[in-house]
């Protein structure tokens with residue numbers, strides 16, 4: 723098949739695993755995949771200690787650094803709207819979600835942004851991996867977080883509201899990238915306030 727990233731033809735070698743375990747076929751060649759740099763899976767969010775958001779997030783798990791290969795992947799995926807690229811990380815995401823317990827909640831886009839970007843990139847990553855999810859949050863403002871100082875971001879009103887009933891259960895937030903952590907902490911906080919027992923987060927990239 724053709725690699726979704728570089729377009730070259732490649733063959734995925736047959737493995738013993740494939741005979742016994744259902745595995746999603748790779749959609750990118752090894753040369754392209756090897757350019758994505760793994761990051762340490764645990765994120766330190768001590769920044770939020772002593773703030774209103776302390777304790778909102780129980781853990782964050784992430785996979786890749788935000789370096790050259792990932793930057794160009796995200797650009798092609800998000801801005802050039804190459805929706806097929808959602809498949810590249812499907813197998814990996816499926817494995818990590820299977821190992822965790824909770825209702826999967828994607829970080830939503832603001833409706834105006836969704837209109838511009840044409841598809842919900844975060845939801846699409848989950849759909850491609852066959853992970854069921856629930857839309858339980860809505861974005862309340864369009865403000866670009868990047869333009870604010872860290873203090874302003876921490877003090878800002880909640881970026882999300884809950885749009886459905888939250889049970890005393892575990893929830894798994896999912897976003898494409900963890901940069902300052904503001905998005906994840908705001909989302910986790912509203913879930914906890916609405917009654918969530920535990921909120922863990924998974925992001926593909928650490929920015």
Ligand SMILES: [Zn+2]
Pocket residue numbers: 725726727728729730750751752753754755
């Ligand atoms: Zn390739």
